[in-house]
Amino acid sequence: MAKTPAPSKPTAAELDLLQVLWPLGSATAKQVHQQIQRDRPEVTYANVLRLMQVMHSKGLLIRDESERSHVYAPAQPKDSLQTNLLKDLMQRAFSGSAKALVLAALKTGISKKEREEIEKLLKEDKE
Numbered sequence: 001m002a003k004t005p006a007p008s009k010p011t012a013a014e015l016d017l018l019q020v021l022w023p024l025g026s027a028t029a030k031q032v033h034q035q036i037q038r039d040r041p042e043v044t045y046a047n048v049l050r051l052m053q054v055m056h057s058k059g060l061l062i063r064d065e066s067e068r069s070h071v072y073a074p075a076q077p078k079d080s081l082q083t084n085l086l087k088d089l090m091q092r093a094f095s096g097s098a099k100a101l102v103l104a105a106l107k108t109g110i111s112k113k114e115r116e117e118i119e120k121l122l123k124e125d126k127e
Contacts, residue, residue: 008058009085017051018060018074018081026064026073
């Protein structure tokens with residue numbers, strides 16, 4: 001079995017596709033295309049298939065080739081990839097400061113509901 005390359009950072013389009021694929025767990029390109037078309041009917045099957053092939057070669061997706069239609073799955077769980085991207089952003093844009101990152105995020109404008117959720121989380125963490 002060939003070794004899968006270490007996953008690289010996904011582009012915006014690749015992240016969009018992962019957002020569709022994570023809840024499905026694994027799916028064919030046709031199934032992913034059908035999901036994407038619900039919000040973006042202009043996206044073609046060929047574009048989805050090509051993107052998934054590129055993502056596989058980059059190590060972002062794993063592929064089961066045992067069936068006639070290849071089945072793809074994310075190479076990393078959602079929370080794991082998000083954590084890695086967040087750590088990278090924190091290092092590159094905020095000199096490694098979690099506080100600076102959080103303050104910048106809060107300044108960009110959050111909803112009242114989001115603020116309440118954050119306050120609740122912080123309060124629970126104190127207890």
